[in-house]
Amino acid sequence: MFNCKQLSALSSDYLDGKLTSRQKLSVRFHTLMCKYCRRFLAQLSMVAAFLPENHSSDGSAEEIESQLKRLLSKPDHS
Amino acid sequence: MESDARLIAELLKQDQNAFREVIGRYQAAMLSLARNIAGSAIADEIVQESWLAIIKALPRFERRSSLKTWILRIVANEAKTRLRRENRYQSMDSGDEDFMAARFGANGHWLTPPVEWDPETLLDSEDLKLCLDKLMSSLPGLQSAALKLKQQHGLASTDICNILDVSESNLRVLLHRARIRLFQVVEHFQQTGECCE
Numbered sequence: 001m002f003n004c005k006q007l008s009a010l011s012s013d014y015l016d017g018k019l020t021s022r023q024k025l026s027v028r029f030h031t032l033m034c035k036y037c038r039r040f041l042a043q044l045s046m047v048a049a050f051l052p053e054n055h056s057s058d059g060s061a062e063e064i065e066s067q068l069k070r071l072l073s074k075p076d077h078s
Numbered sequence: 079m080e081s082d083a084r085l086i087a088e089l090l091k092q093d094q095n096a097f098r099e100v101i102g103r104y105q106a107a108m109l110s111l112a113r114n115i116a117g118s119a120i121a122d123e124i125v126q127e128s129w130l131a132i133i134k135a136l137p138r139f140e141r142r143s144s145l146k147t148w149i150l151r152i153v154a155n156e157a158k159t160r161l162r163r164e165n166r167y168q169s170m171d172s173g174d175e176d177f178m179a180a181r182f183g184a185n186g187h188w189l190t191p192p193v194e195w196d197p198e199t200l201l202d203s204e205d206l207k208l209c210l211d212k213l214m215s216s217l218p219g220l221q222s223a224a225l226k227l228k229q230q231h232g233l234a235s236t237d238i239c240n241i242l243d244v245s246e247s248n249l250r251v252l253l254h255r256a257r258i259r260l261f262q263v264v265e266h267f268q269q270t271g272e273c274c275e
Contacts, residue, residue, distance in 0.1 A: 003182075003185065003186030003187060004182060004186055004187050004188050005178075005179070005182035005186040005187075006186060008178050008181075008182070009176075009178075009254075011254070011257075012250065012253050012254035012257050012258075013250055013254070016235070016250070016253065018250060036188045036191035036192060037188075039191070039192050039194065040191075040192045043192055043195060043261060043264070043265075044257055044258075044261055046197065047257055047260040047261050047264055048225065048228075048229035048230075048257070048260070049201070050200060050201065050206060050207070050210055050260070050264055051210055051214070051225075051226075051229065051230070051260070052207040052210060052211050053230070063105070064098055064101045064102050064105070065098075067101045067105060067129075068094065068097050068098055068101060070126065070129075071097060071101075071129050071130075071133070072094075072097070
């Protein structure tokens with residue numbers, strides 16, 4: 001059975017499904033009893049949601065054309 | 079993959095519409111990756127260099143990965159080369175500290191447990207977004223790139239390893255460190271309303 005510190009070290013692997021079945025079971029047992037680790041895992045799994053979205057979505061038609069021009073004007077592109 | 083094959087064939091014929099299509103599809107992801115690894119100031123240059131490298135290498139593309147993965151791998155390489163040239167490249171070994179260690183007692187139990195969050199308020203906070211933006215640009219490039227490729231582009235681990243040229247276990251370390259740093263910034267913000275120093 002893990003203690004809280006060991007669980008925190010494996011937390012990211014747990015969220016990404018990279019633990020063995022035995023390790024997964026240990027994490028689940030631990031979090032049944034430990035509200036702080038339960039909270040920590042829940043928070044770690046949501047942190048990426050707070051990340052700002054990429055500003056640049058798909059390129060606009062204008063950007064695409066100017067990139068195309070730059071590309072085709074390079075003499076060594078072929 | 080089928081559309082990749084058609085696109086590659088047309089690109090090899092120097093078809094302008096194919097160039098338009100490939101730029102429209104991948105330019106944004108390329109810029110984002112270059113920005114994450116090497117910073118905003120030189121991201122645009124890296125993308126330019128990458129396009130030239132892509133066009134040059136296209137006839138030798140072996141289709142072992144998708145076109146997107148192959149293209150992003152070239153961008154990551156260009157960005158890393160650039161960082162090495164400027165002596166700014168941080169290898170996997172740097173920053174090995176365990177950021178969470180101080181929060182546990184000798185028995186391995188929480189000494190400073192995580193505080194409760196108010197996700198609704200946090201999600202709406204523009205200030206927190208600025209803090210996280212700042213954090214993402216201060217993280218070692220491979221960490222922020224790995225996190226973005228995983229969380230925002232939804233790429234599989236094998237593709238991310240391929241793009242960043244790291245092993246599966248290195249990727250796990252990169253993702254863990256990046257998430258822990260994000261966790262710390264969000265928690266600090268929840269407690270103080272401010273960015274970490």
